[in-house]
Every structure is written in C-alpha cells, then in structure tokens.
Amino acid sequence: MSVSGPSAPPAAGAIEVRELSKRYGSVGRGVLALDRVTLRIPRGTVFGLLGPNGAGKTTLIKVLTGISDITSGTASVAGFDVQRESLRVRARIGWVAAEVILDDDFSAWENLWLQAKLQGLRDWQERALELLRYFSLADRKDDKVGQYSTGMRKKLEIALALLHQPTVIFMDEPTIGLDVPTRRMLWEIVTGVHREFGVTVLLTTHYIEEADALCERIGIIDQGRIIAEGTPDELKARVKADLIVLETRDGLDVPRLSALPGVQEVRAQGNEWTIRAGSAEAVLPNLLHAVPPEQIRRISVEKPSLETVFLDLTGRRIGGDEPMRDVRRFYMQMRRARG
Amino acid sequence: MRSQFWGLYARELLRTFRNPFVLLITVVQPFMWLAFFGSGFAKYAADLAPYYGTSNYIEFLLPGVLSTSMLTVGMFGSMSTIQDKRFGFMKRILITPTSKGVVFLAKALGSASRGLIQIPVMVAAATVFGVRFGLSPLDWCVWVLGLLFVAIGFCSMFLAITASSTDWQTPGVVSNFITMPLMFSSAALYPSAGFPDWMKAISEVNPISYSASLGRHLLLTGAVEWVAFGYLALFAAVMGTIGYFVSSRWLKVD
Numbered sequence: 001m002s003v004s005g006p007s008a009p010p011a012a013g014a015i016e017v018r019e020l021s022k023r024y025g026s027v028g029r030g031v032l033a034l035d036r037v038t039l040r041i042p043r044g045t046v047f048g049l050l051g052p053n054g055a056g057k058t059t060l061i062k063v064l065t066g067i068s069d070i071t072s073g074t075a076s077v078a079g080f081d082v083q084r085e086s087l088r089v090r091a092r093i094g095w096v097a098a099e100v101i102l103d104d105d106f107s108a109w110e111n112l113w114l115q116a117k118l119q120g121l122r123d124w125q126e127r128a129l130e131l132l133r134y135f136s137l138a139d140r141k142d143d144k145v146g147q148y149s150t151g152m153r154k155k156l157e158i159a160l161a162l163l164h165q166p167t168v169i170f171m172d173e174p175t176i177g178l179d180v181p182t183r184r185m186l187w188e189i190v191t192g193v194h195r196e197f198g199v200t201v202l203l204t205t206h207y208i209e210e211a212d213a214l215c216e217r218i219g220i221i222d223q224g225r226i227i228a229e230g231t232p233d234e235l236k237a238r239v240k241a242d243l244i245v246l247e248t249r250d251g252l253d254v255p256r257l258s259a260l261p262g263v264q265e266v267r268a269q270g271n272e273w274t275i276r277a278g279s280a281e282a283v284l285p286n287l288l289h290a291v292p293p294e295q296i297r298r299i300s301v302e303k304p305s306l307e308t309v310f311l312d313l314t315g316r317r318i319g320g321d322e323p324m325r326d327v328r329r330f331y332m333q334m335r336r337a338r339g
Numbered sequence: 340m341r342s343q344f345w346g347l348y349a350r351e352l353l354r355t356f357r358n359p360f361v362l363l364i365t366v367v368q369p370f371m372w373l374a375f376f377g378s379g380f381a382k383y384a385a386d387l388a389p390y391y392g393t394s395n396y397i398e399f400l401l402p403g404v405l406s407t408s409m410l411t412v413g414m415f416g417s418m419s420t421i422q423d424k425r426f427g428f429m430k431r432i433l434i435t436p437t438s439k440g441v442v443f444l445a446k447a448l449g450s451a452s453r454g455l456i457q458i459p460v461m462v463a464a465a466t467v468f469g470v471r472f473g474l475s476p477l478d479w480c481v482w483v484l485g486l487l488f489v490a491i492g493f494c495s496m497f498l499a500i501t502a503s504s505t506d507w508q509t510p511g512v513v514s515n516f517i518t519m520p521l522m523f524s525s526a527a528l529y530p531s532a533g534f535p536d537w538m539k540a541i542s543e544v545n546p547i548s549y550s551a552s553l554g555r556h557l558l559l560t561g562a563v564e565w566v567a568f569g570y571l572a573l574f575a576a577v578m579g580t581i582g583y584f585v586s587s588r589w590l591k592v593d
Contacts, residue, residue: 065434067592087436095434101427103350105357117346118435170434 014168014200015041015064020073022059022224033059035224036073041202041217043167046194048215049204050306052318056224057204058098061170064202066090078167091119094161094199098173100153104146108137108156111145112163119164131159134196135189151182158189162197169193171203175210183210190214206318208306220310227313236304242280243308244287246273247298252291260286269315271297276312343437344445351419351449355456365415365453366460369408373397373464376528377404390530392559397468402482402554403527405461406489406547409454410518413493416450417501417510424505429592443586447498447579451490458483470558478557481568488571489550495575495582502589527551546574 022034034056041047049057062068064077066086075082078092102111109128116124132138135155145153154174161169171190175183191214194201205211211218212232220228220235228235241264246252248271257266257275262283264276277283280301302308310318355361377397388394423429432442462472474482496517501509522528524538525547534542542548549567556564 067430067433087438090434091436093434095431097427097430099427101431103354103428105354106350110353114346114350115435117342117349118432118437120342120436 013040014043014045015039015047015075015077015202017060017064017075018073020060020063020075021071022056022063022068023071033224034063034071037221037224037226039219039226039229041200043200044194044198045217046190046201046203046215048211048218049202049221050206050208050211050218050310050318051204051221052206052316055206055221057206057221058172059224060221061095061172061202061204065093065095065170091164092167094164094166094169096154096157096161096169096171096174098176100150100157102145102153102156102160105144107142107144108132108148108159109141111156111160115160115163121164124163127165128159128163131162135159150178151185154178154182154186155189158193162193162199165197166199168200168202171201173204173206175205175207187213208310208318212306218306220306220313222310222314228309232306235306235309239276239304239308239312241276241278241312242304243302243311244275244277244280244283245298245300245302245311246275246287246291246296247271248273248291248295249297250295252295256290257287260290262286267315274311274315340438340441343435343441347432347437347442347445348449348452351445352452354419355453361415362456365412366457368411369404369457369461370464372404372407373400373461373468376400377468390532392530392555395469397465398470398558399555400528401461401465401470402558403525403547403551405458405486405554406550407518407522407525407527408457409451409486409490409550410493410514410521410547412450412454412490413495413497414510414514414518415453416446416494417497417513418507419450420446420498421501421505421507421510424591424593425507427593429590433592438587439590440583440587442590443495443498443502443583444579447491447494447582450494451487454490454494455483455487458486472558473561474557478561478563481563482554482557485550485553485568485571488568488575489546491575492546492571492578495578499578499582499585502586503591505591505593521545521547525551526555546571549574 017037017039020034020037021032024031024033037060049060051057059068063070064075064082066082066089070083077089080088080092082089103114106114112124112128116128129138132141135158137152137155137159140148140152145156148156175186178186187210190201190203193199203214215232217229217231218235219226228238250271252273254266254268257263260283262277262279264278267274275283275287302311307318310316377400381396391399393399433439466472497510497513500513524541525545526542527547531539531542531548549570553564553567553571556562
C-alpha cells in the first residue's frame with residue numbers, strides 16, 4: 001500500500017520548532033514545562049524524544065498536536081503553524097496514546113467509522129479494510145474491542161492513526177506498561193508502519209533500548225530543554241569515554257582521582273562519583289588502589305550508550321535512581337541514629 | 340463540521356443503547372416519581388380537582404415529571420463529557436479536525452435526544468395509571484419539541500458549568516445545586532397559584548414551569564400554549580449559544 005500525505009511546502013520539515021516555551025500557571029509561580037526548545041524533524045524520519053518522566057515530552061506533543069497553547073516561540077507541523085492553522089495540522093497528524101483509548105462498546109469497524117467521521121473522510125472503507133488486513137485484525141473487525149487483547153488494541157489504535165493518511169504520527173510513550181513480548185511486537189509494527197506508509201514518526205519514550213532500536217534520530221530532553229540531538233551513533237560518540245560510577249561511604253580526594261592516568265574528569269553528586277575514562281579497564285586497577293575498599297559501597301562501569309550520554313550530560317540516569325538513593329540514605333541515617 | 344457532528348452524535352446514542360444500565364437509570368427515575376409520588380398523592384388530589392384541573396393526579400403530574408427529568412439528562416450529559424476527558428477520549432477527538440464547539444453541540448443534542456427515550460415509557464406507564472391521551476399528531480409534536488428544548492437548555496447549562504472540570508463529582512454537586520431549587524420552585528409537582536410571592540417570581544422564569552404548563556394544557560384542555568413553547572425555544576437557543584461559546588473557549592481536554 002503506497003500512501004502520500006496531503007500536500008505541504010516541500011522545503012518544510014515535518015516538524016519545526018523554534019524557541020518554543022510552554023509555561024503552566026503564572027510567571028514566577030508556575031512550571032516552565034518547555035524551555036526555548038528548537039527542533040527540526042525531517043520528513044520520513046522516526047524521531048525519538050528521550051527523557052525521564054516529567055522532562056516535557058508529553059507537553060511537547062500536546063503543543064504540537066494543538067491540545068495545549070504555546071507560551072512563546074513558534075511550531076509548525078506538516079508545514080502549518082500549530083496555533084494559527086490548528087485544524088489543518090490536526091487533519092494531517094495521527095496520534096497513538098500511552099494508554100489505549102478506544103470505544104470499548106464499539107467494534108473495530110465502528111471505531112474506524114467514528115475516526116473517519118472525525119477526520120471528515122468519505123471513501124474510507126477500502127483503506128480501513130486494508131489497514132485491518134495489514135494489522136491482522138480483519139477477521140475480528142465486527143467484535144467489540146473490549147474483547148481484544150492489549151496487543152490487538154494497540155494495533156487498532158495505530159490503524160486509527162493511519163486511516164486519514166497522515167504526514168506525521170505522534171506516539172506518546174506507546175509501549176509504557178506493556179509486557180516484553182507485546183513491546184517487541186509494537187517495535188516491529190512501528191518499524192513496519194514507517195517503512196510501509198512513509199510517515200514521519202515522533203515517538204516519546206523513557207526506555208533507552210526503545211529509542212536505540214527504533215529511532216533514526218533522537219532528541220534528549222531534560223527539564224524542558226533539548227540537551228542533545230543526533231543519530232544514536234552520533235550521540236554515543238559524544239561521550240567518547242567509559243563512565244565509572246562509584247558510590248562511597250565518605251568523600252574522596254578528587255584531585256588525586258583526577259590525576260590518575262586515563263581519568264578525564266571526576267564529577268560528584270553527594271557520595272556518588274562519575275569518573276570519565278578513555279578505558280575503564282585501564283583505570284580500574286589504579287582507582288581501586290586509590291580508594292580504600294571499605295569506602296566503596298557500589299561500583300559499576302558504563303560503556304558508551306544513550307544512558308551514558310544522558311548521565312554525562314545531566315549527572316542523572318533517565319530511569320531515575322533517586323528513590324533508591326533516598327532509601328539508602330534513610331537506612332544510613334537509621335544506622336547512624338542507632339549508633 | 341457536519342461529518343464530525345454526526346459521528347459524535349451517533350456515538351452518544353449508540354453508547355446509550357449499548358449500555359442497558361444507563362438506559363435503565365434514564366427511565367426508572369421519572370417512573371419512580373410517577374408510581375410512588377403520584378400514587379401517594381392521588382387520593383388527596385381527587386378531592387382537590389378544581390385546584391389541579393383534573394381528578395387524576397398522575398395526569399397532572401406526568402408533564403411535570405417529564406420536564407424535571409430533563410434536568411437529570413443534563414447531569415448525565417455532563418458526566419459523560421467528564422468520562423471522555425478522564426479516559427482520554429476527548430484528546431482523541433480533539434486531535435482530529437474537530438472543534439470544541441462541535442463536541443459541545445454533539446454532547447448537548449445527544450444527551451437531550453437520550454432524554455426523549457423517557458417519553459414513550461412514561462406515557463405507557465401513565466396509561467396504566469388511567470391517563471387517557473386524546474392528542475393530535477401536532478399536539479404530540481409540540482409537546483415532544485417543548486421537552487427537547489428544555490433538555491437542550493439544561494444540557495447546555497450543565498456542559499457550560501462543567502466545561503473546565505475533570506472531577507467526577509462536579510456534575511452531581513452542580514445537579515444538587517440546580518435540580519432541587521428548579522424542581523420545587525416550578526409548577527411541576529403542584530400548581531404555582533399557592534406559592535409565596537418570592538417563589539412565584541422564580542416560577543415565572545423557570546423553564547420547568549413553562550414545560551410542565553405546556554404539556555398540562557395539552558393534556559387537560561387540548562390547547563397549545565404557544566407562549567410557553569416560544570419561551571422554551573428561546574431558553575434552548577440562549578443556553579445553547581452560551582454553552583457553545585463557553586465550551587469553545589474553556590472546554591478542558593484532560
């Protein structure tokens with residue numbers, strides 16, 4: 001099935017965002033969810049927005065789909081301004097939610113019918129049937145979707161998003177809460193949909209391996225700002241080093257560690273130390289010699305990955321290890337209190 | 340715009356008929372009024388026939404109960420909108436070329452149409468209680484249209500008040516605040532002739548009174564109260580316009 005989306009200026013990227021800020025609440029007391037974000041996503045790309053919970057991923061999707069207003073800056077999707085030409089934008093985009101949103105009392109066919117009505121489509125039946133066949137749902141098209149498995153419901157949701165031949169599909173954390181086999185199945189679907197239908201996909205995720213496996217380009221977002229952008233390989237190449245993460249009981253002699261052969265940089269966050277090194281294997285013997293063993297609570301080596309890129313840029317992990325650190329801190333305080 | 344409206348309007352009706360519980364609730368509540376309240380008062384009403392205009396209190400009560408039940412319809416419409424927001428369906432709708440105003444129109448008219456389901460059920464129940472309907476097709480059309488206007492008016496009012504809410508409890512709270520005063524300050528359950536002046540003043544602008552009066556005149560005298568009909572049409576138009584603009588501006592998505 002070959003598909004071409006509605007026309008738009010050829011030079012325009014599928015998504016263009018300039019100095020975009022979004023504030024919830026009033027200046028001073030509100031939350032700045034997006035902070036001067038600038039982004040250009042070329043047509044036909046699978047672009048991943050990778051970041052921890054609360055980084056601003058969903059807010060960016062809300063703004064780009066016209067659900068939220070912009071505080072300042074500009075954004076266009078499929079060549080149309082998301083604020084001034086919102087209806088035109090919404091006619092050219094599809095959306096796949098984190099949680100599956102379907103009318104459970106309706107059959108798959110009725111859900112597609114409603115989507116066709118909402119998109120103002122007339123001759124949609126043939127396209128809908130092709131999509132149902134593509135997603136292996138044609139045999140169950142008259143069953144109520146409340147009886148579908150999670151995987152089938154996700155497939156139907158993607159079929160709804162593709163029904164009107166959109167230029168861009170937004171997938172907001174599409175695999176969150178899914179078991180591993182369903183997640184893998186969804187990865188294959190996203191790759192297949194992109195290859196088969198030629199749409200631009202903007203996918204948000206906080207799963208490193210998902211971004212790595214699916215996306216041609218990735219933007220790393222943290223605290224409302226895009227802090228790095230490139231292909232997965234380009235991003236990994238930025239680190240150009242192994243990271244040794246060391247957690248100790250007390251402080252360390254930073255100048256001494258920095259002077260160790262092969263160590264490029266030592267950064268501290270409380271009693272957790274991130275040591276950049278050209279080769280972890282070369283540095284570890286000297287490091288273990290420099291730090292008394294009784295001081296070490298935990299040590300790990302991170303090879304270049306998107307996780308280390310995020311760690312290198314922010315000093316934190318995407319998955320967030322704050323709660324674990326809090327628990328450890330609590331137990332340490334309890335132990336101290338007991339003497 | 341037409342395609343989006345019909346899609347959402349049909350969705351409202353389909354969801355009602357696919358959910359027997361909602362259907363049951365819609366019909367049972369006014370039936371209870373008729374059966375229990377009506378039967379409880381019937382004996383005394385017979386003695387007060389000059390006051391009620393009929394010796395059959397159910398005949399007097401039916402137009403009033405049908406009118407007040409259109410208030411409940413407004414609450415259901417508002418609850419269904421909040422459900423759509425909470426389950427993300429509102430977002431699914433609005434990430435298509437569908438405007439918030441169209442969502443409002445489909446919700447208001449869908450909920451109002453759903454309310455009309457009560458009419459045949461209540462009419463059948465009233466027949467069992469001895470009410471005889473000698474209405475012409477035009478009379479039926481005027482009565483049903485009058486009730487549709489009340490339902491549209493109250494659905495619009497509820498949707499406008501709860502446009503920015505995502506709390507399940509809001510429609511219930513609003514309903515308690517609106518339903519009771521409007522019901523008891525109207526001529527739905529008893530004639531307004533004996534009201535104190537302040538209640539009379541409310542009753543004279545209360546759409547429930549006009550709707551009850553419209554149906555009652557048709558049933559008891561066979562005459563159409565065109566002033567009441569016009570008032571109800573105006574009420575629907577004004578509330579619909581306010582609801583449209585409020586929803587277009589303030590309808591919260593999630």
